[in-house]
Amino acid sequence: MVREVEKEDNLSSKKKDEEEFDDALSYLGLDKDEVKDEAFVNFKVDKEVSKKVTKLTQFAMAFRMTLEGKHYDEEKGGYRQTSKAIAGGRFIAKANGILTSFASESNLLTQKNIETFVMQYADACRKVETELLRDRSISEKNTRVIFKMFKDTLFNIGEVITGSRENMKAVFGRIDQDRQENKDMMNF
Amino acid sequence: MGKKDKKKEKKEKEEKRQLRDISSNKILIRVFKDFGSNTAILKAEYEAEERRDAYNNLISVNKQFLHDEDTDFSIDDVYHEMQVLLEFKNKETKEKITIMEEKIVFQEKLIQLLEKFPPLNAIYNYADENLKLQDYRLLKEYTENIEGQGAYFTIEKGMRVYSFDSVDGFLVPIWRGVAKHTQYPDHTRKKKIVIQEDIILQQELQKYNINKKLGNLLIWGIIAITILFALNLWGGLKLLEMNQDINDKINAPAEQCVDATIKMAEIFSDALEKGMIKPEDVPEPIRGEVVEIKPKEVG
Numbered sequence: 001m002v003r004e005v006e007k008e009d010n011l012s013s014k015k016k017d018e019e020e021f022d023d024a025l026s027y028l029g030l031d032k033d034e035v036k037d038e039a040f041v042n043f044k045v046d047k048e049v050s051k052k053v054t055k056l057t058q059f060a061m062a063f064r065m066t067l068e069g070k071h072y073d074e075e076k077g078g079y080r081q082t083s084k085a086i087a088g089g090r091f092i093a094k095a096n097g098i099l100t101s102f103a104s105e106s107n108l109l110t111q112k113n114i115e116t117f118v119m120q121y122a123d124a125c126r127k128v129e130t131e132l133l134r135d136r137s138i139s140e141k142n143t144r145v146i147f148k149m150f151k152d153t154l155f156n157i158g159e160v161i162t163g164s165r166e167n168m169k170a171v172f173g174r175i176d177q178d179r180q181e182n183k184d185m186m187n188f
Numbered sequence: 189m190g191k192k193d194k195k196k197e198k199k200e201k202e203e204k205r206q207l208r209d210i211s212s213n214k215i216l217i218r219v220f221k222d223f224g225s226n227t228a229i230l231k232a233e234y235e236a237e238e239r240r241d242a243y244n245n246l247i248s249v250n251k252q253f254l255h256d257e258d259t260d261f262s263i264d265d266v267y268h269e270m271q272v273l274l275e276f277k278n279k280e281t282k283e284k285i286t287i288m289e290e291k292i293v294f295q296e297k298l299i300q301l302l303e304k305f306p307p308l309n310a311i312y313n314y315a316d317e318n319l320k321l322q323d324y325r326l327l328k329e330y331t332e333n334i335e336g337q338g339a340y341f342t343i344e345k346g347m348r349v350y351s352f353d354s355v356d357g358f359l360v361p362i363w364r365g366v367a368k369h370t371q372y373p374d375h376t377r378k379k380k381i382v383i384q385e386d387i388i389l390q391q392e393l394q395k396y397n398i399n400k401k402l403g404n405l406l407i408w409g410i411i412a413i414t415i416l417f418a419l420n421l422w423g424g425l426k427l428l429e430m431n432q433d434i435n436d437k438i439n440a441p442a443e444q445c446v447d448a449t450i451k452m453a454e455i456f457s458d459a460l461e462k463g464m465i466k467p468e469d470v471p472e473p474i475r476g477e478v479v480e481i482k483p484k485e486v487g
Contacts (some may be wrong), residue, residue: 036307069314084315088316
């Protein structure tokens with residue numbers, strides 16, 4: 001009996017939610033199918049990818065979708081809108097633009113080495129940090145998280161375009177080493 | 189009559205002094221804080237000096253109070269954008285406020301719906317919509333309190349007085365409306381972040397060690413130049429020494445010859461003096477020269 005009552009309650013709350021959702025759509029003047037279409041992005045993440053370009057596209061896509069509040073649905077093979085966006089549309093477009101320029105075939109064709117990649121990495125991070133400071137749509141709580149996400153995504157892309165994990169270790173190892181040297185210099 | 193003239197003269201002098209003070213670069217700063225109440229309380233009052241910073245922005249500085257703020261305030265682009273988007277041109281203030289109130293109600297409802305139904309975020313970006321709500325609120329307050337004639341400063345005893353509202357450590361300039369006799373902290377003004385960005389850039393450069401590398405390059409350059417200079421100096425000295433040796437070697441036979449000639453001349457003179465050789469025996473071509481030889485002068 002208790003279970004039946006619970007089931008009925010669940011059904012009634014679902015119905016109520018659906019009704020409220022329909023009301024919201026009519027208030028905003030939106031079509032239900034249109035919202036459904038927009039809330040789901042078809043994108044199959046291939047976990048056993050051999051092509052490097054596909055990997056790069058996946059990294060950039062995951063970053064953009066997370067900022068937009070969409071998360072990966074393995075069953076249906078796509079990103080579904082499950083939460084609210086954490087950054088404004090303008091920032092997403094800019095940051096994604098920078099990432100996409102990294103996640104292009106040209107970076108693989110030019111066979112990047114560590115030296116050139118570090119320069120590009122520093123430049124990209126600086127640009128995004130400036131944008132984060134300027135953009136008023138992003139709350140202070142999210143600023144650091146978004147910057148960390150961007151750095152990590154770029155790190156993953158860097159692993160692919162520079163060829164091996166060791167290369168990226170060398171990049172970060174060197175940066176830490178440089179910082180230590182700077183500190184030593186300052187102490188001196 | 190004399191007293192009246194003096195008073196008039198004094199008054200004119202005072203007015204002139206005040207006018208001179210207004211145009212001087214010294215201004216008075218007043219910082220207010222509301223402490224959660226409606227009445228603002230004076231927190232600090234001090235003089236500051238107006239000057240241009242490295243980016244040619246007009247700023248006021250008082251090092252003792254750590255005051256370093258913009259003085260030429262500019263309104264955020266958002267304000268201008270919204271003026272265009274909401275078609276505010278040629279509309280009365282009341283009409284503008286009504287439009288904005290409607291917009292604010294819609295935005296509030298929209299944000300509630302976005303919180304409740306995540307799929308709607310696919311159409312409306314939560315961050316953008318939230319920002320839009322903040323902007324509508326600011327613009328409404330701006331239209332109510334700031335729009336129209338007024339200034340950011342008043343004049344007291346011939347001195348410009350700028351007032352600021354202290355909010356979370358930031359100083360927000362207070363606008364003084366003439367038409368409505370209002371005082372309102374202007375949150376729409378844009379804070380110049382050029383300096384902030386410059387500091388970040390320097391930090392980034394330091395992170396990636398470019399400054400240190402440049403410094404190292406300079407040190408190595410100086411070392412290389414010093415070594416080259418030392419080598420040149422050493423080479424020059426060596427060349428001088430060698431030159432002297434060669435000269436000595438070249439001059440040695442000549443000196444020997446001169447010495448021998450002197451000795452010969454001395455012996456010859458002695459012989460002449462002692463009568464060992466008769467002047468008649470000396471061949472004619474050398475006679476005159478031999479007689480004139482003075483050994484001391486030759487040396």
